[in-house]
Amino acid sequence: MMRCRIFGVGGSAAFLLAGLLFPLPAFAVQVHAEPEGLYVHQMAHAFFAFSMGILIYWLRERRLTAHKGWRRLQYAALFFILWNVDTFINHHLEARGDLFEIATPGVFTAWISPNPGVEWVALVFYVTKMDHLLCVPAIVFLFSSLHHLLRSADGGRVEDEAS
């Protein structure tokens, strides 16, 4: 076991004395302000996408994708990656605040009005806002994967493939 000694006993005593004689303000708890939640959320999206990529790699490395159930799981992971990319872009564009104006006179009559010069970016935002078109297929593929795996497990073949 290695012992790390930065100061000796004398050094430590001198440091403590200096602290007592010349005190400074100490900020023990940090305030978490406005954009931090968004950053964390975006990081979570990136992390989710990355983990799905790892899952695809792992499935392909073990050549499990030859089996229908595992192949469906791979598709689920792929759609989750696409969904994460989609939502990442959407959150980023929504956070900018200079692309469009949302008017909500009523639920059924709400609209988006792009600012001049950035219409195509607003259009990208509009399309990416329909993220369920990606995450619903992802979860449907996951369900389909589990369904096939369950059928194969009843036939007693999956364990061999997964081992």
Place this chain on the structure above:
Amino acid sequence: MILPMLPIWIIDFAGSSLMILFSFLCVHHATKLRKRDEDNIIWTYLIWVSYALVGFAISRGVGHIAKILLMMAGRRETWDILRPFSGGMNTLMFALVGSTTLFFKRVWRVYQQMAQDKAALEQAHEKLLYLNRNLEDLVAERSRELVRSETKYRRIFEASRDMIAITAGTGKLLDMNPAGKRMLGIEDGAVDQGELRLPDFFARPEDWEGLREQLQRHCYVNDAEIDLVTRDGKELSVLLSASAECEIGEKTETFHFVAKDISQRKAMQQQLLQADKLASIGQLAAGIAHEINNPLSIILGYTQLLIRDEPERSEKYADLRTIEKHARTCKIIVEDLLSFSRTTHTRKETASLHDTIDEVLNVVRHHLDLDRVNLVKEFDPDVPSLVLDRNKIKQVFMNLIMNAKQAIAKEGEIRIRTRYVPTEGTEGVVHVDVEDTGCGIQPKDLSRIFDPFFTTKSTGEGTGLGLSVSYGIVKNHGGDILVQSEPGKGSTFTVVLPVTAEDEAFS
């Protein structure tokens, strides 16, 4: 450009509902999967992912649906309160699904290792159980196998007709089979005392050194011809194979020897060589004898004619007599040579061998009694009548008995033994041993005693044709003469004569 929000909200509402529905269906399926095999880590992972997705679908879906419903109800401020919770929960669920997936890869490796270890443990456990249940039977079976193996190899060791010996690297005898003990004249128990060394039985110490060096270098020796000396001083030739076993851990070396006695084979080879040599000499002698016989007959004839005309007391008469005497001597020698080369005419008849030998003994008995040589007869009553030239066979036994007497000089014993030896496929053979207690024959002379003109007697005592003539006569009868001799102990000449039917003999 105006982009309506309604399609987005419709997709959000339907999508969120479907997300919630399918996430629960996923949990249901994953739970069923896990029930199939609760130890399978993959199903565990899928359950975690499904639960996390339920959390994600509810936090997000409920958020979206609640947002739409609250907006429709004009309760935007309520949504503003709920929104951070929905978002926070959402973030948490992504992280959970991501972490589960990343950790799963690591957990999977650990699970694989555990599964392998478990399988190995189960296998070991099964084996242990099997051994535990069947230990007694297995031990008994193994013991039986060992006993069988031990018996098999022990039988080979004990029953081998060749010597099998195990020695330490120093040559100390560790074990030897009965055949080896008999071969070397070692009494039982002498090997166990641990004082015997194999090199002590080597006729030449350098042979042992050479063997040992070769064994240490190559670990084996094949078919080395070695001369051994038995405990009672008898020399024998063996064909020896050996191998070395090196126990590096114990720092000991062991040599294994297998030795086959080839003394008889060597003797037979010698005899074959001898027979071949004698046959050549016989042909040569026959040629010379024929060439000399005619001039000798003329010399003898003319000498006898001249003698007839000379007065008996004259000097010339005495000279002619001397010529006649020496010419006759020459003629006898020539006739002996012809006998040896088997070119003389033989008159075979069915006769009793014992009677023939007795006739010879009657002639020599008085001569033997004078020198106190005891004569012992051991005649086998089963010996049948043989077809032989009695006169020539008498000449053979006369030669052998006189040689035996001369070897004894004074006081000793001559034993004449006959025995009938039946053989498969033929009518058998008769062995006649002429055994004496005389001075014996030196080993260096053994191979030459049947050579014409070879004699150990002093000049004038013998022509050296006796044994060669006897050899020729016996060969002419389809037989053989064998000799065994030990210097200082005596010799045994064995005449082997075949038993043949009369019509066969004359055919």
